[in-house]
Amino acid sequence: MDISEIIIPGDTPGAEWRLPVLRFAGDDPKAPKTYIQAALHAGELPGTVLLHFLCEKLRQAESEGRIAGDITIVPQANPIGAAQSHFGELQGRFDLGSRTNFNRDFPLISIADRAELIEDLDDYPATDRLKRRLLHMALGADLVLDLHCDDESLQYAYIDEAFWPEAADLAAALDMEAVLFSDGESSAFEEAVGFAWKYEIPGERRSRLPGKLSVTVELRGKRDVDPVLARKDADGLWHFLAARGIVRGGTTAATFSGPAVPLDNIEIIRAPEGGAVLFHRDIGERIAEGELLATIVTRPGQPGGSLDLHAPQDGLVLTRTSDRLVRRRGDLMKIACGSPSKASRRAGALEN
Numbered sequence: 001m002d003i004s005e006i007i008i009p010g011d012t013p014g015a016e017w018r019l020p021v022l023r024f025a026g027d028d029p030k031a032p033k034t035y036i037q038a039a040l041h042a043g044e045l046p047g048t049v050l051l052h053f054l055c056e057k058l059r060q061a062e063s064e065g066r067i068a069g070d071i072t073i074v075p076q077a078n079p080i081g082a083a084q085s086h087f088g089e090l091q092g093r094f095d096l097g098s099r100t101n102f103n104r105d106f107p108l109i110s111i112a113d114r115a116e117l118i119e120d121l122d123d124y125p126a127t128d129r130l131k132r133r134l135l136h137m138a139l140g141a142d143l144v145l146d147l148h149c150d151d152e153s154l155q156y157a158y159i160d161e162a163f164w165p166e167a168a169d170l171a172a173a174l175d176m177e178a179v180l181f182s183d184g185e186s187s188a189f190e191e192a193v194g195f196a197w198k199y200e201i202p203g204e205r206r207s208r209l210p211g212k213l214s215v216t217v218e219l220r221g222k223r224d225v226d227p228v229l230a231r232k233d234a235d236g237l238w239h240f241l242a243a244r245g246i247v248r249g250g251t252t253a254a255t256f257s258g259p260a261v262p263l264d265n266i267e268i269i270r271a272p273e274g275g276a277v278l279f280h281r282d283i284g285e286r287i288a289e290g291e292l293l294a295t296i297v298t299r300p301g302q303p304g305g306s307l308d309l310h311a312p313q314d315g316l317v318l319t320r321t322s323d324r325l326v327r328r329r330g331d332l333m334k335i336a337c338g339s340p341s342k343a344s345r346r347a348g349a350l351e352n
Contacts, residue, residue, distance in 0.1 A: 001023065001024055002024075003020065003021070004020075005018045005019060006021060006133055007019075017079040017080055017130070021074055022075070023072050024067050024070070024073075026069040026071070026246070027067065027068060031246055032246055033071075033072075034069060034070070034143045035071075035138045035140070035141035035143070035145070037074040037075075037134065037145075038050070038051050038077060039078055039147075040078050040146060041148060042080075042082040042102070043093065046149045046226075047147025047149070047217070049225055050230050050233045053230050054234040054237055054238065057234065067248075068247060068248055070141075074134070078092060078102055080130060081102050095127045097125070097127070098125070098127060103146075103188050103189055106134075106135055107187075108187060110200060110202045111139055111199075112202065114136060117133075117136040118132060118136050135189065135193070138214075139196055142212055143213045144190070145215055146190050148216055149218055149221055151319060151321050152223075152283055152319060152320040152322050153221045153319040153320070154283050155175060155177055155218065155219060156176050156177060156179065156218050156318060157217045158182040158218070159216075160181070160191070162198065162209045162212075163214065167179075167215060168260075169254075170213070170240050171256040173237065176256065176258060178336045179256070179258065180350075181261065181263065182263065183263055188216070193214035194214045197209050197214070221322070223322070238251075239252060259316060261337065261338070266337070266341065267333075268334055268335075268350065269293060269294070269332045269333040269334075270329050270331055271296055272309075273296060273307065274325075276296070276300070276324055276325055277294055277296050277323075277325075278294060278295040279293070279332075280293060280295070281317055283317050283318065284317060285317050286314070286316055287314065287316075287317060289312065290310050290311060291311045292310055293333060294308075295307070309332070311335065312342070313338075313341075314337065315335040315336055315337035315338070317333060317334075318334045318335060319333060334350070
């Protein structure tokens with residue numbers, strides 16, 4: 001395993017950020033090249049610990065000559081966000097300087113222009129240098145996995161339909177309970193990678209990308225940083241790599257059986273008023289239209305001081321906020337449904 005660091009100069013004198021990069025060299029030039037990163041949202045750590053255990057397996061395989069395809073791993077992809085704390089709370093999702101989500105505003109370019117990502121880097125602030133470095137590394141691979149997590153959540157993924165159903169092997173290997181078809185309309189990391197491949201010839205869009213994969217994996221919730229789960233997920237990712245011919249080793253066939261739905265089929269339950277939320281249904285539960293999902297106590301102790309929220313249609317409770325004091329219009333739940341939501345949705349990611 002080769003260990004290197006990318007140094008990203010800070011925007012003030014004396015500051016710099018170090019980005020560790022782990023590389024395993026494959027011995028088969030025909031095998032797919034893989035790029036995996038975690039903690040782009042710096043406080044989302046299930047992917048970081050997964051990669052810790054996966055690298056144990058990869059080092060063993062390397063010593064036995066079983067690495068076929070090149071593998072690049074960035075286990076902590078956002079040292080800038082990891083250093084941002086405000087009143088004792090980590091603020092690793094949004095850059096405090098620009099107020100931009102660390103997983104937005106990636107350059108949307110053609111793969112033909114990949115080299116331009118790291119040219120004239122001194123012209124960009126540190127967060128943009130970081131994003132350009134990450135995207136440049138990813139576009140050198142065939143398979144790209146961006147490991148995140150949600151709040152309270154099942155295991156699921158955002159996958160562009162250009163990679164489906166081939167990507168069902170990843171969903172099965174990681175025991176995902178749902179797949180959401182992203183629409184490629186945002187500047188998130190996973191979609192920027194897909195954009196570059198789709199527009200390999202500038203101005204001409206490809207709708208299918210055989211042999212490629214760019215995916216955002218949501219590894220349950222923020223508090224699911226657990227050694228048993230991390231080892232289980234590392235084993236699952238190993239089986240995926242083996243099935244794709246990137247590592248050599250036994251693997252078991254698996255079938256994805258969860259729902260795979262477009263983003264338009266996600267019901268986002270929002271708080272019409274602020275207050276204390278009481279949930280009546282948990283993640284992983286299947287609910288029917290009209291069922292009571294949550295009660296918000298808006299004016300404690302007063303007559304009519306609470307309001308109930310009901311399911312707009314049948315579905316699977318995918319995520320839930322861990323906050324119990326919620327703001328007006330704050331997201332409470334995501335429900336994966338068999339039919340499109342009647343609520344309007346802007347193109348792109350479900351949330352900022």
